[in-house]
Amino acid sequence: xxxxxxxxxxxxxxxxxxxxxxxxxxxxxxxxxxxxxxxxxxxxxxxxxxxxxxxxxxxxxxxxxxxxxxxxxxxxxxxxxxxxxxxxxxxxxxxxxxxxxxxxxxxxxxxxxxxxxxxxxxxxxxxxxxxxxxxxxxxxxxxxxxxxxxxxxxxxxxxxxxxxxxxxxxxxxxxxxxxxxxxxxxxxxxxxxxxxxxxxxxxxxxxxxxxxxxxxxxxxxxxxxxxxxxxxxxxxxxxxxxxxxxxxxxxxxxxxxxxxxxxxxxxxxxxxxxxxxxxxxxxxxxxxx
Amino acid sequence: xxxxxxxxxxxxxxxxxxxxxxxxxxxxxxxxxxxxxxxxxxxxxxxxxxxxxxxxxxxxxxxxxxxxxxxxxxxxxxxxxxxxxxxxxxxxxxxxxxxxxxxxxxxxxxxxxxxxxxxxxxxxxxxxxxxxxxxxxxxxxxxxxxxxxxxxxxxxxxxxxxxxxxxxxxxxxxxxxxxxxxxxxxxxxxxxxxxxxxxxxxxxxxxxxxxxxxxxxxxxxxxxxxxxxxxxxxxxxxxxxxxxxxxxxxxxxxxxxxxxxxxxxxxxxxxxxxxxxxxxxxxxxxxxxxxxxxxxxxxxxxxxxxxxxxxxxxxxxxxxxxxxxxxxxxxxxxxxxxxxxxxxxxxxxxxxxxxxxxxxxxxxxxxxxxxxxxxxxxx
Numbered sequence: 273x274x275x276x277x278x279x280x281x282x283x284x285x286x287x288x289x290x291x292x293x294x295x296x297x298x299x300x301x302x303x304x305x306x307x308x309x310x311x312x313x314x315x316x317x318x319x320x321x322x323x324x325x326x327x328x329x330x331x332x333x334x335x336x337x338x339x340x341x342x343x344x345x346x347x348x349x350x351x352x353x354x355x356x357x358x359x360x361x362x363x364x365x366x367x368x369x370x371x372x373x374x375x376x377x378x379x380x381x382x383x384x385x386x387x388x389x390x391x392x393x394x395x396x397x398x399x400x401x402x403x404x405x406x407x408x409x410x411x412x413x414x415x416x417x418x419x420x421x422x423x424x425x426x427x428x429x430x431x432x433x434x435x436x437x438x439x440x441x442x443x444x445x446x447x448x449x450x451x452x453x454x455x456x457x458x459x460x461x462x463x464x465x466x467x468x469x470x471x472x473x474x475x476x477x478x479x480x481x482x483x484x485x486x487x488x489x490x491x492x493x494x495x496x497x498x499x500x501x502x503x504x505x506x507x508x509x510x511x512x513x514x515x516x517x518x519x520x521x522x523x524x525x526x527x528x529x530x531x532x533x534x535x536x537x538x539x540x541x542x543x544x545x546x547x548x549x550x551x552x553x554x555x556x557x558x559x560x561x
Numbered sequence: 562x563x564x565x566x567x568x569x570x571x572x573x574x575x576x577x578x579x580x581x582x583x584x585x586x587x588x589x590x591x592x593x594x595x596x597x598x599x600x601x602x603x604x605x606x607x608x609x610x611x612x613x614x615x616x617x618x619x620x621x622x623x624x625x626x627x628x629x630x631x632x633x634x635x636x637x638x639x640x641x642x643x644x645x646x647x648x649x650x651x652x653x654x655x656x657x658x659x660x661x662x663x664x665x666x667x668x669x670x671x672x673x674x675x676x677x678x679x680x681x682x683x684x685x686x687x688x689x690x691x692x693x694x695x696x697x698x699x700x701x702x703x704x705x706x707x708x709x710x711x712x713x714x715x716x717x718x719x720x721x722x723x724x725x726x727x728x729x730x731x732x733x734x735x736x737x738x739x740x741x742x743x744x745x746x747x748x749x750x751x752x753x754x755x756x757x758x759x760x761x762x763x764x765x766x767x768x769x770x771x772x773x774x775x776x777x778x779x780x781x782x783x784x785x786x787x788x789x790x791x792x793x794x795x796x797x798x799x800x801x802x803x804x805x806x807x808x809x810x811x812x813x814x815x816x817x818x819x820x821x822x823x824x825x826x827x828x829x830x831x832x833x834x835x836x837x838x839x840x841x842x843x844x845x846x847x848x849x850x851x852x853x854x855x856x857x858x859x860x861x862x863x864x865x866x867x868x869x870x871x872x873x874x875x876x877x878x879x880x881x882x883x884x885x886x887x888x889x890x891x892x893x894x895x896x897x898x899x900x901x902x903x904x905x906x907x908x909x910x911x912x913x914x915x916x917x918x919x920x921x922x923x924x925x926x927x928x929x930x931x932x933x934x935x936x937x938x939x940x
Contacts, residue, residue, distance in 0.1 A: 454648060454650060456646040456647070456648050456650035457648075457650045457651070457652065457653075459615075459617050459637075459644075459646070459650065460644065460646060460650040460651075460652075460712075461652070461663070461667075462617070462636075462637045462638065463615060463616075463617075463637045463638070463642065463643065463644050463664075464638075464663050464664035464667050464668065464712075464716075465638040465664055465667035465668025465669075466638070466663070466667040467638075467667075470667060474663070475652055475654075478654045479653065479654055
């Protein structure tokens with residue numbers, strides 16, 4: 273008897289657990305689902321937002337239009353985000369190696385500067401940064417002088433800005449990771465005759481793969497999703513990353529343009545989703561250590 | 562192969578403005594091919610000394626010479642040494658083969674074929690051929706230990722440095738590796754400095770042992786010399802298992818009195834005692850249990866605890882008129898029929914007694930020991 277009551281009790285707890293899980297799934301997926309449904313309806317306001325369209329009300333026009341409008345931006349964003357991500361992760365890892373595994377004086381003050389860098393808000397440096405790229409180091413104009421398109425020069429400025437902004441957090445992430453490395457292992461490598469540079473190349477770097485997955489995902493999402501720096505440093509035009517045309521997408525049409533905005537959001541978000549899928553396993557390993 | 566000379570080596574650490582002396586004026590000359598064991602309690606500076614030889618710590622004062630070449634300022638890679646760490650410190654992302662070739666790739670101009678050859682011959686020596694393509698995480702502790710040793714011998718260095726390499730192994734494997742390491746060192750004939758806190762390793766492995774305490778070198782001697790003729794009370798207490806028994810005694814006429822003892826001392830021995838305030842030391846192995854008091858050197862005692870270990874027993878004895886729990890140890894044959902609470906007689910033979918100056922700890926009189934004579938060392 274007691275056995276059955278016990279198992280019914282467990283069953284009810286199970287039911288409760290799954291009910292909560294299903295509710296959470298609905299909670300998280302509803303906006304995405306609604307967006308998806310809206311993007312394939314001819315008239316977004318014809319039915320409730322989360323209901324699928326009637327067969328006659330289905331259209332792919334928003335998707336093709338959005339893809340067309342954002343194609344250039346997507347390419348620019350890739351040109352921006354791929355080198356930006358790799359550079360900030362790599363430089364962050366090198367800085368963390370220098371600040372953690374090697375020993376020299378004044379390490380801590382330098383580290384404090386790095387940490388402080390994490391907390392500088394974008395808005396605070398907006399004007400100095402835009403002025404820096406516009407007046408003191410106008411890469412776009414320099415590039416134009418030697419035949420490189422101006423937008424590519426501007427985009428390079430944006431890459432450097434994002435790399436500079438990404439290094440502190442990447443350094444901190446790598447430092448936390450490197451602190452757990454055995455000192456004796458690095459000492460063994462020194463005794464084996466490896467120079468500081470070779471120790472990084474052959475010991476530290478190969479062991480950093482899980483943390484690279486973490487920083488790559490994090491930085492890629494950061495840079496890809498940024499609108500503020502993109503707008504201020506590059507602005508609308510040939511070199512604009514995808515966030516800039518995305519922001520203008522609905523507004524360029526006469527109606528509110530729910531459908532095309534939703535389709536555009538999906539198109540713009542696709543690369544970050546792909547990155548998550550590609551590095552997900554490594555990411556989990558990196559976060560758990 | 563080379564000699565290794567530590568000439569007044571001193572190491573100061575700076576701790577918030579205070580200077581901590583980790584190693585104080587240590588001088589040791591290590592012969593070519595010699596196996597020297599650095600031994601002492603934790604925090605005595607033995608690892609720091611080893612790390613200075615390796616070049617992982619700077620030397621505050623003094624000179625370090627490898628084969629007559631001053632190496633104080635040389636980088637670890639330029640000292641022609643190889644070190645085995647307590648944690649083995651293998652590179653986790655490399656296979657055994659890669660772990661062992663790493664040092665040769667980084668420090669020599671050998672071709673890949675030559676490196677492969679050296680690695681194979683080292684793995685032959687260590688008996689780890691079948692592990693070559695495994696990663697450290699796939700190896701047992703004992704196997705990792707072998708790889709760590711293999712990584713050192715493949716370099717064919719002038720000097721081996723070993724920092725408690727056996728302390729992470731279980732007791733049985735440790736005993737086995739101890740013998741193997743000794744044989745290996747004899748075959749290779751490479752100068753070796755071996756750090757340990759385990760006095761069994763110190764006694765059995767070293768050609769000579771250097772005993773450190775509080776950063777100060779206490780004695781450098783062969784194991785038997787250190788055991789039989791310790792330079793001071795610290796060495797006497799540190800070397801030997803169980804530890805030597807000590808009694809604080811005062812010389813009063815022809816006897817020493819104290820700690821419950823009233824022990825007659827012959828004229829020859831008295832002549833060596835330069836002070837009245839003494840410590841009498843006697844090894845547990847030298848105390849005999851007899852049936853009856855026959856002389857002043859036999860004392861009536863009560864058995865407090867018996868620790869049988871099979872072939873031998875440690876018997877904790879308490880003297881009359883001493884505090885509860887104040888005991889000394891006799892190490893006797895395991896078949897001796899004694900039990901806790903028995904009244905027995907302990908015989909303390911004078912030829913086995915050591916005397917130390919109670920103030921300085923310096924040995925005033927050690928037991929008789931001829932360095933070359935065959936001595937029955939029943940540890």
